[in-house]
Amino acid sequence: MVVVSGGMNQHKNQIVDAVVISRILGAVLVVPILQINLIWGDESEFSDIFDLEQFKSVLANDVKIVSMLPASKFNKDGVLLLKRFDSRLFKDLPSDLQKLRCKVAFEALKIRKI
Secondary structure (H helix, E strand, O other): OEEEOOOHHHHHHHHHHHHHHHHHHOOOEEOOEEOOEOOOOEOOOHHHHEOHHHHHHHOOOOOOEEOOOOOOOHHHHOOOOEEOOOHHHHOOOOHHHHHHHHHHHHHHOOEOOO
């Protein structure tokens, strides 16, 4: 589970990182939560900004993505909460993970059409 903060560029970078981390850990990714911007009072959710179906379908073969945490089984499965991280974590990744980063940034994260 990931909570992203900052502006649009920071959101995208953190989401890219979260997908790669999920892939490395073999973990299920919960659709990222966008932290409420205190300055602008923006309460937008992921699906208000990004095309959620595009995100899920492009990454279907790379990472399992769910819309929310299940109501039960937390003790058995565990939850990892990621927040306040940046893309400097991924300077020397193997080529397959670098390709995944590009796939997320340029194919999966599309701005929602209004």
